[in-house]
Amino acid sequence: MTTSTKLSDRSLGWLRYIHRKAHTPDDWSKEGKPHPHWDDRSDPPLASYPRFDLIDSSYAMGLMAQTTPAWREPYVAVLDQLLERHTGWWSANDWLTQFGDDPNRKDYPDMYRFLIPPELWGNYDAPGWTANGVEPYGIQMDPVAADGMLFYKGFFLVMLGLRSMIATDDRWNEPFKMIRDGDNTFEWSHTAIAAHLTNQWKDKPQGCHCENTKVWPL
Amino acid sequence: MTYCFYLAPQVPAEAKRLFAAAAANAGITADGVANVGSPRINAIALLLSREWGLKEFEAPLVDVLETNYEPTWDPERGEFTWGLGLGEEHPRGQYNGFLAAAEAVTPGAWTALSEAPMSPQPGLVEGVDFPTLALAEAHWEAGALRLGLKPQTSSAIGRPTKFKISGLQEPSHWRVEGEARATVRGSDLMIDTTVKDHRIALLPT
Numbered sequence: 001m002t003t004s005t006k007l008s009d010r011s012l013g014w015l016r017y018i019h020r021k022a023h024t025p026d027d028w029s030k031e032g033k034p035h036p037h038w039d040d041r042s043d044p045p046l047a048s049y050p051r052f053d054l055i056d057s058s059y060a061m062g063l064m065a066q067t068t069p070a071w072r073e074p075y076v077a078v079l080d081q082l083l084e085r086h087t088g089w090w091s092a093n094d095w096l097t098q099f100g101d102d103p104n105r106k107d108y109p110d111m112y113r114f115l116i117p118p119e120l121w122g123n124y125d126a127p128g129w130t131a132n133g134v135e136p137y138g139i140q141m142d143p144v145a146a147d148g149m150l151f152y153k154g155f156f157l158v159m160l161g162l163r164s165m166i167a168t169d170d171r172w173n174e175p176f177k178m179i180r181d182g183d184n185t186f187e188w189s190h191t192a193i194a195a196h197l198t199n200q201w202k203d204k205p206q207g208c209h210c211e212n213t214k215v216w217p218l
Numbered sequence: 219m220t221y222c223f224y225l226a227p228q229v230p231a232e233a234k235r236l237f238a239a240a241a242a243n244a245g246i247t248a249d250g251v252a253n254v255g256s257p258r259i260n261a262i263a264l265l266l267s268r269e270w271g272l273k274e275f276e277a278p279l280v281d282v283l284e285t286n287y288e289p290t291w292d293p294e295r296g297e298f299t300w301g302l303g304l305g306e307e308h309p310r311g312q313y314n315g316f317l318a319a320a321e322a323v324t325p326g327a328w329t330a331l332s333e334a335p336m337s338p339q340p341g342l343v344e345g346v347d348f349p350t351l352a353l354a355e356a357h358w359e360a361g362a363l364r365l366g367l368k369p370q371t372s373s374a375i376g377r378p379t380k381f382k383i384s385g386l387q388e389p390s391h392w393r394v395e396g397e398a399r400a401t402v403r404g405s406d407l408m409i410d411t412t413v414k415d416h417r418i419a420l421l422p423t
Contacts, residue, residue, distance in 0.1 A: 005355055005357050005364070006354050006366060008321060008354075009298070011318070011321050012296075012354055012368055013291060013297050014298050014299065014314070014318040014321065015349075016295060016297045016349040016370065017292075017295075017297035017309075017314075019349060020295070020349070036307070036308060037308035037309075037311065038311060039313075039314075041310075042258070042311075042312040043258060043312070047312060053311035056311065056313075056314075059315060059318075059319040059328075060321070063319055063322040063327050063328065065331075065336065066327045067324065067327075067357075068353055068354075068356035068357065069337070069356070069357055070341065070343050070356040070357055070358060070365075071342070071356035071365075072336075072342065073343070073345075073346065074348050162331070164335065165334075165335045166331075168342070
């Protein structure tokens with residue numbers, strides 16, 4: 001690794017931006033709605049959900065911390081704000097609303113054709129449709145415990161891991177509540193999620209589903 | 219290309235092979251970038267070019283970003299984002315995230331970050347009045363703490379500010395070099411200084 005000891009003006013400027021964005025109060029509960037500055041529209045149908053903004057905003061925090069190792073406070077503060085939101089209902093708004101097959105799958109735009117086997121066009125859920133409840137899995141409201149949603153728990157673990165790499169405390173190994181929608185409230189910790197996913201990989205060497213029925217090659 | 223980012227720290231040889239194929243597929247060559255309309259792919263390609271020191275790809279990707287992705291300063295907030303020419307009220311967060319990572323990465327940094335927790339430091343800076351003041355530099359070098367201070371905006375320059383250095387074994391055994399004053403408070407060393415573009419150092423007495 002080539003050590004750099006100075007952040008660029010642009011990095012500091014973006015740090016100020018993401019710090020303000022992450023600390024602007026909003027409500028990721030089922031009754032609320034994320035602030036519109038969280039990106040829920042890029043690269044549909046796969047990434048057009050607000051949690052992907054949380055994930056993609058986290059990488060620069062870890063990388064900047066490498067350049068200023070004696071000053072990590074703002075990066076951890078931003079990551080905590082991102083992680084807090086990733087425990088809310090809106091972090092899994094796809095999984096918690098997309099039940100069964102996509103009712104619109106006969107009406108997909110042509111741009112989806114590169115994602116769907118030609119012979120199944122009109123009879124196949126596009127990647128991005130999570131299909132909670134399809135057989136044989138049934139309804140699974142906890143997106144971490146679910147057979148599917150690898151991309152939910154996997155990216156969440158990346159965020160948690162980034163924080164654990166740069167922080168001096170172990171906050172997210174204390175149990176915390178996720179989704180927080182009445183009976184659909186689930187308790188996890190960083191280590192518990194990692195252990196659960198490890199067991200899922202062991203049980204399914206072919207790979208875990210992201211969207212139900214869709215195992216990605218990597 | 220997206221997979222390359224996640225594979226890079228885990229299986230670098232395979233990630234580099236996949237990167238070569240993905241770059242060719244995306245039209246990223248030393249001569250230019252065919253598709254400027256894929257900010258996620260181009261940002262990840264730039265990040266990995268810098269991570270792996272692939273200068274031949276870095277230059278054309280930087281050119282694409284500078285020309286097409288609307289690097290933008292908000293002078294009142296001292297904030298920097300990429301508007302991507304979309305004319306939207308809020309910068310696209312997902313693309314901005316990868317572009318910011320590409321801006322921040324240094325050779326090997328993504329791999330190092332993924333391999334092990336950061337090393338314990340002899341002292342950590344805490345309580346900086348961010349964003350009014352930011353630290354562009356904060357690292358220990360030859361037993362001294364080197365700090366580079368940056369104001370948020372020109373209007374913030376000249377304000378008094380303070381922060382602390384925590385974790386020092388003997389906080390009374392240090393002196394400050396530069397425009398700042400150090401006082402011991404409990405187990406911490408308090409630094410009083412001014413918001414402006416300057417550097418200070420903490421050295422053992």
